[in-house]
C-alpha cells in the first residue's frame with residue numbers, strides 16, 4: 251500500500267518534470283540534490299518529506315499532490331461510548347428554502363446561524379452565478395444575501411444547480427422576475443424518481459408553463475393568468491408547498507393553498523415571509539391563506555430553527571452506542587412521534603422544560619439520553635406528513651431497530667429507492683431484509699463489527715451507516731462522504747468532541 255503510494259507520487263513528479271522539459275540532472279541541481287536521488291524518488295523508492303514534496307512542487311511549478319482534492323472518506327474506530335453535550339444546528343431544509351426565498355426580496359436578507367453544508371454551498375454558487383452577493387459574516391455562520399438589480403439568468407452555474415434538488419424552488423420566485431427563463435433539471439440524492447409535476451400544477455395558476463427538454467426546464471410566464479380559486483396541492487410535499495408560498499408572496503391578492511405541508515421548513519419560510527411583509531394565516535395547518543405584495547424591498551433579519559433530522563441523528567448516535575449525552579436545542583415540536591415511538595421501544599431519556607427557538611415559534615428542549623435496552627415495537631414504523639413521523643427520520647430507525655430485541659418492520663411508502671440502502675448495515679453485522687422496495691424487516695439485537703462501505707448516494711442512509719460504525723468493534727471505513735456533507739456540518743468532528751474516534755482522510 252505504502253510503496254504503491256510512493257510510486258504514484260514518483261510518477262506524478264516524473265510527468266511534471268518532463269512537462270517542464272527538464273532532465274533528472276537539471277531537477278537535481280534546482281533542488282541541490284543528486285540525479286540518483288531524483289531517480290529513486292521517481293521510481294517510488296525514496297521516502298519523501300512534506301517539505302521535499304513542496305520544494306519539488308515549487309521547482310516544477312506544479313502542485314504535485316493537491317491536498318484537498320478528491321473525495322473524503324472516514325475511518326471509524328469503535329466501539330465508542332459517547333459523553334458530553336452537543337447542540338443541534340439549524341436545518342438544511344429551511345436553509346435552502348430561505349436562500350431561494352431571498353430572491354423575492356430586493357433588500358438585504360441576513361440569515362442567522364445557517365448550516366454551513368454542501369447543499370447550502372451549491373445554492374450559494376448558483377446564486378452568485380446569477381449576480382447575487384452572498385457573504386458569511388462571522389464564525390456563527392450568519393449569512394448576508396444582497397440581490398442585484400437584475401438577475402443574470404443566462405449565466406447560471408449549471409454544474410452546481412444539477413447537484414441539488416432545491417433549485418426547483420427557484421421557480422416560485424423567478425416567475426415574478428422574468429417572463430421566460432431556463433433552469434437545469436434538479437438533482438440531489440438518488441432516491442428513485444421524485445415528482446416535479448405537483449410543482450408545475452401548483453404554479454400553473456400563476457401563469458407558469460414549463461417545458462422540459464435537453465436537461466432544462468424552459469419556463470414561460472403569462473402575466474394575465476392569476477389564481478382564481480384555491481390552489482389544491484395534489485401532494486402534501488414540502489418544497490411544492492414552498493414554491494406555491496413563494497409564488498403567492500409576490501402576488502398582490504389573496505391566495506389560498508390547500509393540502510399544504512405544515513412541516514418545519516415550511517413554517518420557517520412562512521415566518522420569514524411574514525417578516526418581508528407578506529400576510530399568512532394558517533401556519534402549522536394544511537390551509538394557508540397568503541396575501542402577497544407587488545414588490546418586496548426590505549432589509550430583513552431571520553433566524554431559522556433547529557434541524558429535527560440532525561436531532562434524530564444525534565439521538566440515534568446515543569442509542570446505538572448506549573451512551574448518555576445531552577443534546578441541546580432539540581426541536582421537540584417536530585420529533586414528538588419519533589420520541590413517542592422510541593419510548594414505546596424502551597428508550598429512557600430526560601428533557602428540560604420547553605423554550606422557544608430564535609424564530610420566535612418552534613418549541614425546543616434539551617434531551618439527556620440514558621443507555622437503554624430496547625425491544626422491537628409491536629407495529630410497523632411508517633412516516634406520514636407532519637405531524638406524523640418524518641420521512642427523513644425513518645432510516646434512523648433501521649439502526650435503532652437493529653439494537654432492539656425482536657423484529658421491526660419499516661415501511662417507506664414515500665421513496666421508490668431509499669430503503670434498499672439500509673441493507674448496507676448487514677456489512678456491519680445487522681440483519682436487515684428487504685421485503686420489497688418499500689419495506690425492510692430488521693432483526694435485533696446486533697453484534698456490530700467494523701467493515702468498509704462506500705456511502706450510498708443518499709444522505710440519511712449514509713449517516714445511519716456512519717452511526718452504526720460508531721458502535722462497531724474494530725476499524726470501519728466509510729468512503730466518499732460528500733453525500734453526508736450535503737446535509738451535516740462537521741458531523742465527524744462534532745461526534746469526536748463527544749468521544750468518537752473518526753478520522754477524515756482523502757485519496758492522494
Ligand SMILES: CC(=O)N[C@H]1[C@@H](OP(=O)(O)OP(=O)(O)OC[C@H]2O[C@@H](n3ccc(=O)[nH]c3=O)[C@H](O)[C@@H]2O)O[C@H](CO)[C@@H](O)[C@@H]1O
Pocket residue numbers: 343344346415416443444445484485486487488489490515635641642664665666
Ligand atoms: C429540501 C427539502 O425540503 N427536502 C425535503 C422535501 O423534499 P421534496 O419536497 O422535494 O420532496 P418530494 O417532492 O421529492 O417528495 C418526496 C416523495 O414523496 C412523495 N410524496 C410526497 C408528498 C405526498 O403527499 N405524497 C407523496 O407521494 C413524492 O411523490 C416524492 O416521491 O420533502 C421530502 C419528503 O418529506 C424530504 O425527504 C426532503 O428532505
Ligand SMILES: C=C(OP(=O)(O)O)C(=O)O
Pocket residue numbers: 369415416438439642709710737
Ligand atoms: C432527501 C433529503 O433531502 P433533499 O430533498 O435535499 O434530497 C434529505 O434531507 O434526506
